[in-house]
Amino acid sequence: MGSIANENNETPTPLLISGFTVTVVKKELVAAALPVQEHWLPQSNLDLLVLPLDVGVFFCYSTAPAGGRDAAVAGLKNGLAQVLVSYYALAGEVVMSSSGEPELLCNNRGVEFSEAYADVELRELDLYKPDESVGGKLVPRKKDGVLAVQRRVDELDGSSLGQVAGWAHEFLERGANREHFVELIDWVEVHRPEPTMPEIVGIGSAEGPALVVSSGRGFPVSRVDFGWGPPTFGSYHFPWGSTAGYVMPMPSPNGKGDWMVYMYMLKEQLELIEREAASVFRPFTWDYVV
Secondary structure (H helix, E strand, C coil): CCEECCCCCCCCEECCECCCCEEEEEEEEECCCCCCCCEEEECCCCHHHCCCCCCEEEEECCCCCCCCHHHHHHHHHHHHHHHHHHCHHHHCEEEECCCCCEEEEECCCCEEEEEEEECCCHHHECCCCHHHHCECCCECCCCCCCCEEEEEECCCCCCCCHHHHHHHHHHHHCCCCHHHHHHHHHHHHHHCCCCCCCHHHHCCECCECCEEECCCCCCCHHHCCCCCCCCCEEEEECCCCCCCEEEEEEECCCCCCCEEEEEECCHHHHHHHHHHCCCCCCCCCHHHCC
16 A cells, blocks of 8 residues: 655655445344344334434454454354344334334344455554545445444554543533433423424534534443454444534543544534644544554
8 A cells, every 4th residue: 555755764654545445245134042022112202302323333453363253253143143132122123103203123133244354454544534434334334224243354553631521521411410301301202203303413503513422431442352352443433414513432442541532523623623622632543553
């Protein structure tokens, strides 16, 4: 792959790549290891608060499975089949009820499981363009069902946020109370069966840019170990097609208290954050993990 030359003959920096090819070599459905009695699950009012959205999470590992790739794939599929016995809803599919609302059909249809190869090294990925480098590549596009899993094979060579966290916690705590959620539930009930997506999620605010801040701070990234060690890197991918921005932090797997913050927003908003909060947020580079 190409690299950037420098005058001091230092180690070349790989060019960041967003357009590359991922070849799916196998795709199948993995169902629960035990039979599931078919039934329907209605959505709660909080589920109906927004339109259906796909939330993706991807993890990168630098340690190769000890038993080889085939053994790793077999272990993943076997483990998934066992987990789906308890979490059988993930093996179902979303269908529309007679009243026009989405409901979950628990029929053990299965989870899409794909095996894929890429013609690029992870350290060359341009994560500043996630729609091109992550969407449909690191994170598969789910056509049917509730959950899709992809194992992709390629090569990966070997801040103090306490104050910001405090501000965010204090801000969110004002809305994260019982009264707030009861009001949301009642509001959806009044508008059913009409979709009740909040304006900020659908088109942004007419008075200016809008931004949704969620939190994956409690996600146990370092525990996502399938037998070949914890991930070197992980992040979300949330391409929701809205003009409103979206921010989602998760803990860094390095165990040093860092956060990996996924920011899906307008270019000028991102440039403002990098300019005004450079002491807190640093643009991600692969040097951080390799």
